Amino acid sequence: MRFGSGASAGFLILALVGISGLRAQGNLIPNPGFEAFVKCPDYLGNFHGDVSDWTCPTQGSTDYFHRCSDQMGSPSNFNGSQEPREGQAYAGLYVYAPGDYREYISTRLREPLREGVRYELSFYVSLSERSDYAISEFGALLASAPLSVPIKKELSKRHWYAREGNAFHFLKAGGHDFLGDTREWVRLAVTFEALGAERYLILGNFSANRQTPVRKTGRSSNKGAYYYIDQVELRRAAGEDPLAATAADPVAREGFSLDSLQAFRSVLFEFDTYSLSGPGKEELQSLFSFLRENPDLHLFLGGHTDARGTNAYNQKLSDLRCQAVVSYLKQLGLDGQRIRWEGFGASRPVAGNDTEAGRRANRRVEFLIRRQSFAAEGE
Structure with a gap:
């Protein structure tokens, strides 16, 4: 009707x-599957300019893939081939690379989290076929204010606290096994109790290479670990919200x-x-x-x-x-x-x-x- x-x-x-x-x-993440965009992507490293509601907190050149593009399309692209988890788009980022190079994605939540309420953060990842390393977990940084740091390396604690008065809540998703699947999407999830000041979310690897457990994939390109990411969700946990998935x-x-x-x-x-x-x-x-x-x-x-x-x-x-x-x-x-x-x-x-x-x-x-x-x- x-x-x-x-x-x-x-x-x-x-x-x-x-x-x-x-x-x-339900979901507090805007544009959770990266479907909405400012313009169809046509070159590498322009996630911050192409995608609606998302940006990059550092100068790392995160990528955006959408089926509308010949150059940055899905499923096939420069780092392999993967169908979107849902819809027609996903993000791509290096979470482990030579020289501690890192890429991240960041967004502003639809509303601040409420103190004492339990939430579940989840997202899907898939290792690109041309990665020669796999990691075991992703970091999630929830902050009360946005971060913008002119670096291309890991976003460490000293950068978090450089902005006076910014409150942080750091989480890890994964850790049970190395995330080496290049064919299927793997769901990562973490449940936590909110501090009450969380307003912004950043996803990526916040550790230097020497602190990041990795497993070799058998390739020898020396490119690092590059992951596709899709369907990001942040909801009240089961029991807190009847619509929680x-x-x-x-x-x-x-x-x-x-x-x-x-x-x-x-x-x-x-x-x-x-x-x-x-x-x-x-x-x-x-x-x-x-x-x-x-x-x-x-x-x-x-x-x-x-x-x-x-x-x-x-x-x-x-x-x-x-x-x-x-x-x-x-x-x-x-x-x-x-x-x-x-x-x-x-x-x-x-x-x-x-x-x-x-x-x-x-x-x-x-x-x-x-x-x-x-x-x-x-x-």
Whole structure:
């Protein structure tokens, strides 16, 4: 069911602003899968300038990969090949390299953490195929103020405390085994009690080479350990938040995320069409099977177009793309009362519209899963 004109005001808050509100109730990381960008990446080391809501706290040249790019694409890129954990994008960074060279990623949380509340930080990593070392854990630094340090080496404690009055909470995720998988994504997670001042997150390796346990991979390129990272989440821990995703939660187990706007990999459309492709139908069959097994979950769909055509025409086309997905899911047997949708025309691009690859990426349908019905906002 589309949110009609009688619910326009309430729904627009949900769709355009309220998605952030939903995530604030769940995931506190903005742009958790790096899907939203300022511009489609076209060269190395420009993560800080390409990705929305994220930056780099040092001068290390972290990379951004998105399917819209020929030069910095996914799955294939200069350090190997890896499909995104979800959506079409991920980050790439050196966490161990000659001369203590380091790269990091940083973001501002959607809201400060609350003192005494337990949270879970999780993210997925995959070692690049051209790495000749693997590490066993990642560091996570939560700070009350942002850091910007003109170095290319490890971000050590002396740099943390150089900014007077900045409070820190340092965590480690992993440590049980070396993170050497170059084919599958490995989920790292750590649960902690907040101090109450945490507002910014930095991920990477905060130790020098001599303090970093490593394992050789068999390669001899002397490049170091380069990891892809995707799907960063920071939520209240189980028991603190009924929407918290844990390893036991079927959503986490099956690779879906609650309250996280995700892009279908194959539900893309040719120019000026709303017909589903064979791969698109297969992906929707997988989603249907998951929703059938979890009848307490509800689905929101957002339809999109590229920038060619008038606003009115693109609005109608994005509606038709949503309707095509809804019709197919209902044909498979999904109750239409569990689905809400809205077309956004060309107003929310995930790629530049100056290339065919970018326009194709924009001709898409996205989805959001949550336990609470969307009818509360739309009816």
